[in-house]
Amino acid sequence: MPWKQESVMDKRVKLISDWLSGSYSKSQLSRRHSISRPTVDKWIARYDAKGPDGLKDLSSKPHHCPHQTSDEIISRLLEKKNEHLDRGPKQLIHRLRNAEPEIAWPAASTAGAWLKKAGLVSTRKRAHPRPHGAAKLREANEPNQTWCADFKGQFRTKDDRWCYPLTITDHASRYLLLCKALPGTHGEPTRQGFEWAFREYGMPDVIRTDNGSPFASTGLARLSSLSVWFIRLGIYPETIKPGRPDQNGRHERMHRTLKAAVLKPAADNLMRQQLVFEDFVHDFNHYRPHTALGMKVPSDLYSPSPRIYPGYVPAAEYDSDVDIRRVRSNGEIKWKGSHIFLGEALIGEQVALKEVDDDTWDLYLCTYPLGRLERGAKRVSSL
Structure with missing residues (x-):
């Protein structure tokens, strides 16, 4: 059977028991328990002040922390x-x-x-890492090199009508150019939203979007009527890869902020929702610091584009070494005795064919490449 080990608390209790018996002086207690005389005084004083609780070890936590938040x-x-x-x-x-x-x-x-x-921080779900494929996206380190656009997920206002927020941001500065409450994703209202942004801020070099309507289509070069309009204005339409929203990550991050700030709850109707959006845009651009911007606000970095919106679509201009064809009302062109279908988005547009090899031509709308056409082929192939 092992020897019973006496705890520190047991030794203190025995010390006080001997003291209370009246049989020992403090000096005798010091020798009997092999401790100093001041230690005997300390435990007797603590017992007198707090009883048995005084014999317990005190917390090592400091009584005052100079760095404690008030x-x-x-x-x-x-x-x-x-x-x-x-x-x-x-x-x-x-x-x-x-x-x-x-x-x-x-x-x-x-x-x-x-x-x-205080329960005011919601734990964010950890995102699974995405595969990093090569993204052929243009660099945008200065304002107006690239604008990013998308529709924030639709929701119903309190009058039970759908609201589709059209959002446009400047990629480099994160400046929120437009947040427009629209009743749908139809092409013409979307175009009017971009036209307002062009009049207000000038035009960018590139507009980056996803592959959904009305920004893109399943037709030739994924062009839609809206992206054809961009090209005619001298703006390069750039689409991210399907299933890769991270390629437009800055814009998606703004959407998360927008949802948390103004969509809980929704406003009474589209008009009131638009007023809420405008307040958000002002705060986002002028008062909300961004970690990625060194805690600056977007308005510190953004300036309007020197490319002024002309208010009309300029005529398409081509060099003299190309053949020009107008896209017919059925979406076709006639070329070398064949009818080639290009798509509804290009109806009425003049396209150019430039010979790059024997019986091989590259097809362009202005400077935007549409594909490659070979003699005898019935359709345009991708470049």
């Missing part, structure tokens, strides 16, 4: 978060510091911990 600071942080539920700790602390720089606001990580403790 209740007032926490209250202000939670109040600001409740005003802007879509903002994270970095944005909240950045805005609070700008408004009241004289206050020692905590670090964003500390603010995040308090928000999480």
